[in-house]
Amino acid sequence: xxxxxxxxVQLRPGIADPEGxxxxxxxxxxxxxxxxxxxxxxxxxxxxxxxxxxxxxxxAEQLADRLLANPVMEEASxxxxxxxxxxxxxPGRVAGARSRL
Amino acid sequence: xxxxxxxxxxxxxxxxxxxxxxxxxxxxxxxxVWHRRTDxxxxxxxxxxxxxxxxxxxRPGALARFSPVMGAVSRFxxxxxxxxxxxxxxxxxxxxxxxxxxxxxxxxxxxxCTTVPVEVCTTRSVLTEGAxxxxxxxxxxxxxxxxxxxxxxxxxxxxAEDRVVLRYLDNPNGSFDDIAGICNEAGNVVGLMPHPxxxxxxxxxxxxxxxLLRSMLGAAARVAARVPGGGWPRPSLSPGCxxxxxxxxxxx
Numbered sequence: 001x002x003x004x005x006x007x008x009v010q011l012r013p014g015i016a017d018p019e020g021x022x023x024x025x026x027x028x029x030x031x032x033x034x035x036x037x038x039x040x041x042x043x044x045x046x047x048x049x050x051x052x053x054x055x056x057x058x059x060a061e062q063l064a065d066r067l068l069a070n071p072v073m074e075e076a077s078x079x080x081x082x083x084x085x086x087x088x089x090x091p092g093r094v095a096g097a098r099s100r101l
Numbered sequence: 102x103x104x105x106x107x108x109x110x111x112x113x114x115x116x117x118x119x120x121x122x123x124x125x126x127x128x129x130x131x132x133x134v135w136h137r138r139t140d141x142x143x144x145x146x147x148x149x150x151x152x153x154x155x156x157x158x159x160r161p162g163a164l165a166r167f168s169p170v171m172g173a174v175s176r177f178x179x180x181x182x183x184x185x186x187x188x189x190x191x192x193x194x195x196x197x198x199x200x201x202x203x204x205x206x207x208x209x210x211x212x213x214c215t216t217v218p219v220e221v222c223t224t225r226s227v228l229t230e231g232a233x234x235x236x237x238x239x240x241x242x243x244x245x246x247x248x249x250x251x252x253x254x255x256x257x258x259x260x261a262e263d264r265v266v267l268r269y270l271d272n273p274n275g276s277f278d279d280i281a282g283i284c285n286e287a288g289n290v291v292g293l294m295p296h297p298x299x300x301x302x303x304x305x306x307x308x309x310x311x312x313l314l315r316s317m318l319g320a321a322a323r324v325a326a327r328v329p330g331g332g333w334p335r336p337s338l339s340p341g342c343x344x345x346x347x348x349x350x351x352x353x
Contacts, residue, residue: 018208067163
């Protein structure tokens with residue numbers, strides 16, 4: 001089966017996020033009042049083949065932990081969507097809820 | 102015979118010739134080592150120089166860690182060989198798990214390019230064994246991602262084991278504990294954000310980097326003189342540093 005994975009990488013709570021803080025400070029000047037807790041991060045999307053959802057999730061989590069995020073300062077979350085047996089299949093169902101790594 | 106130092110070149114590295122030039126002027130024999138090489142036989146020390154290895158894509162050092170040469174660098178380090186990572190090289194060493202912690206974007210989100218005063222905090226690393234503890238050096242810094250971060254446990258270990266090698270006297274990037282450079286438990290692997298190779302000539306504004314590179318060449322010379330099969334000489338540990346990193350821990 002083929003899955004689409006979306007991995008979001010954010011700085012861990014407690015690690016300073018100067019980028020998010022700078023964006024937040026700029027918002028009132030643009031007329032966006034009352035916006036707080038801005039955090040900057042990165043998003044990655046890839047497809048992978050696996051026999052079932054559990055093994056797909058496991059591989060995607062390993063990939064995120066070994067490469068996409070640096071666990072010293074970042075944490076990753078994963079969205080996994082099954083897109084069917086064929087790579088070109090129509091958009092499918094959500095295979096599982098978002099999981100924290 | 103002058104010690105042989107390998108200066109690793111990743112795609113995007115740009116400080117390798119500065120390092121070769123500085124080490125040559127100090128009596129070393131430095132040579133470039135392409136990142137695809139997997140054998141470091143014959144080398145007495147390894148430098149990972151500054152630049153933008155693999156374009157700094159993803160995170161500085163994140164992809165360089167998977168370059169073929171890094172397996173050989175890890176083995177060289179594990180055998181006690183001197184390994185020094187400068188700037189981007191420091192980032193590579195943390196990503197590769199050869200040094201704890203990580204380098205984050207500078208706190209003020211600005212690239213810093215200036216000469217800063219730093220203090221030599223310990224002489225038990227291959228980079229500072231010839232320097233004087235407490236002495237102050239003026240060294241250039243040139244980075245966007247140089248703010249050292251680590252967990253509280255790691256910071257406690259670094260302090261307890263006397264592994265903070267250099268501290269900024271006027272922190273330019275928001276690093277934890279003003280850390281400019283650290284070493285591993287044995288003292289043979291050192292990472293630092295300042296560029297000692299750019300401070301080896303009065304024409305460049307400072308000669309203070311020479312004492313550091315000379316220290317490394319001294320450690321390399323001990324390696325060069327080692328008895329075949331007799332193992333690697335290790336820098337002596339300071340008294341009272343009995344703690345150790347958890348075995349197999351990748352990052353802290």
